[in-house]
Amino acid sequence: MKISTILDHIDSGHMALPEFQRGYVWNREQVRGLFDSLYRRHPVGGLLVWATESNTAKHRGDGELASGIVKLLLDGQQRMTSLYGVIRGKPPKFFDGNKQAFTGLQFHLENQAFEFYQAIKMKDDPLWVDVSELMKQGNAGMGGYITRLSSKPDLAPKIGDYVARLSKVLGIADIDLHIEEVTGTDKSLDVVVDIFNRVNSGGTKLSKGDLALAKICADWPEGRDSMKAKLKEWDKADYAFNLDWLLRSVNTVLTGEAKFQYLHEKGADEIKDALTRSTKHIDTSLNMIASRLGLDHDRVLFARFGIPVMARYLDQRQQKKLGPPDEKERDKLLFWYFQAGMWGRFSGSVESYIDQDLAAIEEGGLDRLLEQLRLWHGGLRAEPAHFTGWSSGARFYPVLYMLTRVGEAKDWGSGIALKANLLGKMNKLEVHHIFPKAQLYKRKFKKPEVNALGNFCFLTKGTNLDISDELPEIYFAEIEKRYPGALASQWIPMDRDLWKIDRYRDFLEARKALLAAELNMRLEELLHADTRWLAGPAAPVVLEAVGNGISNDEEEAELGKLNDWMDSEGLPKGQLAYELADAQTGEQRAVFDLAWPSGIQEELSQPVAVLLNEEAAVITLASQAGFRCFTDVASFKKYVESEVLSEVAYA
Secondary structure, three states, X not given: OEHHHHHHHHHHOOEEOEOOOOOOOOOHHHHHHHHHHHHOOOOOOOEEEEEEEOOOOOEOOOOOOOOOEEEEEEEOHHHHHHHHHHHHOOOOOOOOOOHHHOOOEEEEOOOOOEEEOOHHHHOOOOOEEEHHHHHHHHHHHHHHHHHHHHOOOOOHHHHHHHHHHHHHHHHHHHOEOOEEEEOOOOOOHHHHHHHHHHHOOOOOOOOHHHHHHHHHHHHOXXXXXXXXXXXXXXXXXXXXXXXXXXXXXXXXXXXXOOOHXXXXXXXXXXXXXXXXXXXXXXXXXXXXXXXXXXXXXXXXOOOOOHHHHHHHHHHHHHHOOOOOOOHHHHHHHHHHHHHHHHOOOOOOOHHHHHHHHHHHHHHHHHHHHHHHHHHHHOOOOOOHHHHHOEOOOOOOHHHHHHHHHHOOOEOOOOOOXXXXXXXXXXXXXXXXXXXOHHHHHHOOOOHHHHOEHHHEEEEEHHHHHHHOOOOHHHHHHHHHHHOOOHHHHOOOOOOHHHHXXXXXXXXXXXXXXXXXXXXXXXXXXXXXXXXXXXXXXXXXXXXXXXXXXXXXXXXXXXXXXXHHHHHHOOOOOOEEEEEEEOOOOOOEEEEEEEEEOOXXXXXXOOOEEEOOOOOHHXXXXXXXXXXXXXXXXXXXXXXXXXXXXXXXXXX
């Protein structure tokens, strides 16, 4: 079938995209490559469609389907979306992605190359032709191009060649693409999704969550959009959750189970109701965590898979008409959540531990849940050695943030309590190295010591800049004079000898003891004197994890830009400061700067990690854990472009 005819079928509703398809993920290089291949009349592969009755077909977008038999694209979405976008000059109705990937494609009449518009290079050069404009005008508009070229004496001798090349570009719309159909009454959604995964073995297949969503959208076509709208709402509040996480939460609330298979049995009305209930309970949980524990943004929100468990607990109370938990029950739930984060409850086998926790709630409520956590980990009281970790990827980094937000910590530049809602960009909390990095490196301290948690505190941006690289023995005295008690509020040992850089290691040990004492006090407050959960043998002290983690603002900014680039390419963002933990004990083994633990194509491709300025031991450990490792951003981008995006090049 001619490309132009296929595009007409898309316009008329005779061809569309099935609901379970993911969005558009191509980049400009892939679009350029497709048009170059078609111009040269190279093969670009055929299409696979599912021929089915329009009255039962569930499709993407708000376009109307034609009556009778319609064809849903199983293989060829990226190509047809790109062709439609360039030839029609706009995205199709089923579009979900970045339209900049196909906007502004140009063709050079002399060297016969396709490139995207660059004003400096192309402006006022008649040899560059806007492909979308040419396609929309067709042969009828050819005269305008001929007139423009003829007005240039130096181009006139080659008018014949240029006209032939324009015609060849226009001829792309007349190229035939082979279409293979999947038909028959036996072709249920399950069968078609299986076929889709088989033909996309080298491209973007469906994860367990995608398959669950496909089944949901078969009965509730607006389901995906409803969930994505809620994810955007959380993203605006600085919480980055993904669709699989939300589906997991809906699943736990509705079924009391973690595995997606239990969601398949539920109808659309049940799932709609469960989504409403789930998002309400998640909002409640986030508000409790932010207001009572101070963990108010994504960077410090650990144990995120504990939130579906909290949502299930809150929903069960609602279903049994018990009302919201009182203060003691609320704090006990938050105590469990915080402890689960501290000890890495969900860092290993997520489904297994969620199921255990859901079962504990059913058996004996919060008391059973806490007892299970204690039996799994051991004592729940913190020890100074637990603050031995280092870098902002350490598990106790959110703990330090929590202590700052809920305690009496004061800013050293203003004396204002940091638990208040501070306005203005200079009042955003930043990590401050108490002993400046440059001064420590000058004295040959190694990176783990320089970036030890005991050397971190949180201050406003303005204060952080003002202190700069002064030594504590100088600036501590001034702070104490101006704001008495401000140093102690940040758990600074008040022995002035420890403020000297030659006593740095002693300072760290003294501050770790102060931090542990403060943490245990805050944990006891959450238990309202019911301290039996803190009784018993001390929790095991986790050995220092391997890996620098994100050790400075420059690294974090570079990784943030990389995540933004991934998002612009229609690919998932990686997890910053990802912790590799023992699947059974939750013990932290390493911290990776940026990671995709389930692969860039979730659950379907190899785990990937970006490790900047890391030692060989970290790379070895990551490789042993099955991660493909990249030590610089450029090589990672090359991998994504050549092996991830190109795998769907003709999908």
